[in-house]
Amino acid sequence: SSNWIVMVTAKSPTNIAVIKYWGKRDETLILPINDSISVTLDPDHLCTTTTVAVSPAFQSDRMWLNGKEISLSGHRYQNCLREIRQRASEYEDEKRGIRISKEDWGKLHVHIASYNNFPTAAGLASSAAGFACLVFALGKLMQVKEDLGALSAIARQGSGSACRSLYGGFVKWVMGNDVTGKDSIAVQLASEKHWDDLVIIIAVVSSRQKETSSTTGMRESVETSTLLHHRSKEVVPKRIVQMEEAIANRDFASFSKLTCTDSNQFHAVCLDTCPPIFYMNDTSHKIISYVEKWNQYEGTAQVAYTFDAGPNAVLIARDRKTAGHLLQRLLFYFPPNVDLSSYVLGDKSILQEA
Numbered sequence: 001s002s003n004w005i006v007m008v009t010a011k012s013p014t015n016i017a018v019i020k021y022w023g024k025r026d027e028t029l030i031l032p033i034n035d036s037i038s039v040t041l042d043p044d045h046l047c048t049t050t051t052v053a054v055s056p057a058f059q060s061d062r063m064w065l066n067g068k069e070i071s072l073s074g075h076r077y078q079n080c081l082r083e084i085r086q087r088a089s090e091y092e093d094e095k096r097g098i099r100i101s102k103e104d105w106g107k108l109h110v111h112i113a114s115y116n117n118f119p120t121a122a123g124l125a126s127s128a129a130g131f132a133c134l135v136f137a138l139g140k141l142m143q144v145k146e147d148l149g150a151l152s153a154i155a156r157q158g159s160g161s162a163c164r165s166l167y168g169g170f171v172k173w174v175m176g177n178d179v180t181g182k183d184s185i186a187v188q189l190a191s192e193k194h195w196d197d198l199v200i201i202i203a204v205v206s207s208r209q210k211e212t213s214s215t216t217g218m219r220e221s222v223e224t225s226t227l228l229h230h231r232s233k234e235v236v237p238k239r240i241v242q243m244e245e246a247i248a249n250r251d252f253a254s255f256s257k258l259t260c261t262d263s264n265q266f267h268a269v270c271l272d273t274c275p276p277i278f279y280m281n282d283t284s285h286k287i288i289s290y291v292e293k294w295n296q297y298e299g300t301a302q303v304a305y306t307f308d309a310g311p312n313a314v315l316i317a318r319d320r321k322t323a324g325h326l327l328q329r330l331l332f333y334f335p336p337n338v339d340l341s342s343y344v345l346g347d348k349s350i351l352q353e354a
């Protein structure tokens with residue numbers, strides 16, 4: 001009979017890089033020019049939920065994002081689907097009398113429904129959560145037996161930063177040096193329990209879609225920015241070692257210094273690109289100045305900031321008490337509808353809870 005359906009639902013959080021990935025050495029396989037390190041957020045807040053289903057009644061592979069059908073024809077989706085199908089193994093549900101052999105997986109079509117609970121493509125790493133979730137859900141559906149490292153190398157081919165969302169806590173994406181990309185995978189540095197005093201607050205400065213996609217931006221930076229080449233060869237390798245040490249020791253002073261400096265260098269690379277790319281706006285700059293002044297006034301780092309390919313501020317407070325002060329001060333200095341169009345507020349403000 002052809003009226004059966006098998007489905008799997010998965011949920012993946014987004015991640016925020018504290019040592020940034022910017023620049024590819026291979027655009028098809030998505031291989032980076034440097035290692036990067038990120039923090040994975042609490043899955044209850046910024047996340048993607050994806051349901052994947054298979055049925056003999058489906059005529060083609062189809063996908064809906066936030067309820068709207070999108071094309072699966074791009075090479076990123078095709079590569080993920082192909083890599084998962086190649087690793088599929090037999091599925092059997094005796095009760096329902098369903099058996100899907102390894103060969104059947106190559107012939108059956110999938111339907112995919114995915115929801116982001118936050119703005120798509122606004123520099124909040126929506127593609128990171130999206131591809132991590134898609135690959136994880138498809139892997140479960142198709143009985144893929146490989147470990148998370150191998151799955152991360154598949155998610156990487158959807159969106160580079162996605163490979164880091166397969167793990168919680170602190171994650172390193174190792175650039176690797178193999179031409180096939182099999183060693184360009186994510187590894188967990190420490191679990192979410194390792195440093196659970198940290199509180200991450202995201203100030204949504206603008207939920208508009210960014211003007212320059214990260215793909216285009218990276219390509220232009222690789223082609224034109226001399227600063228990027230200096231950064232990937234001379235700066236990042238040292239920072240990776242220092243950041244791993246700061247995380248291992250829960251050293252907030254070093255963690256904060258490295259995070260802010262690395263974000264600023266990434267945006268300097270964007271300015272050094274021809275034509276220049278502006279991801280931050282006046283409000284982003286005001287938030288940076290404000291945090292810098294606060295840290296200087298206290299004499300020890302209280303809050304770290306980092307910005308991705310958009311104007312939204314990701315603020316990391318050293319503990320819950322500081323996070324409380326930070327929220328009060330943000331609301332005072334940047335009232336909603338004046339500087340910030342909205343906040344991630346209420347119980348959603350605290351993205352990484354103990």
Ligand code: PMV
Nearest residue numbers: 017020021160161214308309
């Ligand atoms: O994976 P992509 O193509 O969305 O690129 C992400 C790039 C940054 O978010 C700016 C940095 C990073 O390491 O996540």
